[in-house]
Amino acid sequence: MALKTLAPAKAADLDKELMSSGGFSLDQLMELAGLSVAEAAYRVHPPSKGKSVLVACGPGNNGGDGLVAARHLHHFGYKPTIYYPVPSKPELFVGLQKQLKSLSITFTEDFHSSMKSTDFIIDAIFGFSFKPPVREPFPSVVEALAETSKPVLSVDSPSCWDVEGGPPKEGELGAKFMPPYLISLTAPKPSIRFYKGTHFVGGRFLSEDMAQKYDLTVPDYQGVDQIVEAPVDAPGGEKL
Template identity: 85%
Template sequence: MALKTLAPVKAADLDKELMSSGGFSLDQLMELAGGDGLVAARHLHHFGYKPTIYYPVPSKPELFVGLQKQLKSLSITFTEDFHSSMGSTDFIIDAIFGFSFKPPVREPFPSVVEALAETSKPVLSVDSPSCWDVEGGPPKEGELGAKFMPPYLISLTAPKPSIKFYKGTHFVGGRFLSEDMAQKYDLTVPDYHGVDQIVEAPVDASGGEKL
């Protein structure tokens, strides 16, 4: 399966188009792509897990305020201490920065990125490992987070350009794109199985733009 990558500017265009001519609302896209860490936490709770959320800089738009309400009504724990929570968890979902992140990493996140880079616990990053430049890839040697290579990565809708630097287990999610829209944005709709919402998509060792 050859998947093409989606650069941040193109991805923002695609989102805009999905919300105008595509007829999707932001709320719907958030539910379907499942990318936001808050939506993931809610699903994990219903699947029987006990997620703890580190969300030191809450977003102000109504959608995010609503998601926080949902999580609090499920009695899901919010922590301000990433480091001690990390000590007692089995699995970490890194949904800190979106795919439009540009360095440098700002406070309070440098020590968080460092902890993610050092931990031996499994980490799943969403779209692009936090602290990576979405186009340029991981930080240079000696820089903050240079060693951060999470064992798992999930790309929502399509891999982002930094995927060519990624070595690990890669999944794609976001099973709602029409063939028309995929063609227009030169993307490949992966072969999902049955009613699965994600599919494993091995990274091409050649490191090209295509997977």
Template identity: 65%
Template sequence: MSFRMALRTLSAKNAAALDKELMSDGAFSIDQLMELAGLSVSQAVFKLQPLNKGKRILVACGPGNNGGDGLVAARHLHHYGYTPTIYYPKRSKSELYQRLSKQLQDLAIPFTSDFPSALAATDHVVDAIFGFSFSGEVREPFPAVIEALRDTKVPVLAVDAPSSWGIETGPPGEGPGKGFMPDALISLTAPKPLVKWFKGRHFVGGRFLGEEVAERYGLDVPRYEGVEQVAEVPVEGEGKL
């Protein structure tokens, strides 16, 4: 499918407000939203990296909600027939994240602390390190990880934002993320302003946004087809896919 115009974007401030509204007036739990987000990430991987092109998926997870989306995606990818490996160096102590981690451990999905070796032995990478709430400096151990993602020839799918990018300002002019341009991006709920700098394939996922709420936030609801949890949309400035 294609759109003739790029979708309207959602600022970091409004993204936080929308999440809060979905979990209050919308009656969603964070578990539900994370499950739907992670499911959409897994479907984007399935489109980008068909099983016959390589089953090894490295999922790099940060300590926040973006990392939780990556953990959920890894579980779904395992059930699709992929062999995911998890890099999760700063594990959250939250009960939710501990449960997500145990679900993966129960499936014998390996966790690694050696990112360079895991990157050298994978077919595709999911960058689930930092999402729309990221700001400020990239802290250890992630600078070297983001540099490796920037320099690798392995395809990278970024979840909601390429890690280290400013949500409103796009790619950094200096630091480990300078020059980092993933092959694909999946925007959760709606694209963020950074998409105007993005040049790869772009998906929108998170099929839970009603039209009334979308209109209140000035957003477009993609035309998801059938059971699809993702829709591919043009990057900023493109007329069609």
């Protein structure tokens, strides 16, 4: 199956249309996206491999996806820890934090210490709207993600990558960051052409009509699956 990429501007337009004529609310889309992230984590790192999961969340919607994923992972039998140093103030994000705290899920201010004791890491720091440079307090986190031997699943794009241009240049922060797992939400982003690892597509909410309008292909989801594995093997990044 050929999966076309979705540029950042088009991705933003698609989200707006999904929340207008598509009839979705932001929390619905975030819930479905976070569920996809949790399912991808379960697929590559089931609890039998280690239940401790460190979820690094940024201040935007990508971070919200991570918060939702952490809740699902808790119910899947994991023990998530949340690193959320710049919490968002809108009611939706406050509610997500309350949900996690009601489950006694730990929030940490020390990513590096938490990383030493975790079995798996979810990188939900920056999404498709990210533009370099990486700002505090995240540079040291990105550096740690690039250097760790722990398995990492990045959400939508490896944090610090330019969503169209790909990884930073040699010598720049995060130049060597190549997480073993990546889940693209709705559709792969252009930087996927630089990615080498196991790649999933998730976010099972796109209608055939909406996909046709944005020149996308709806992945062949099976049964109740919220994700589908999509090999990265196309030159130029236009299709997978």
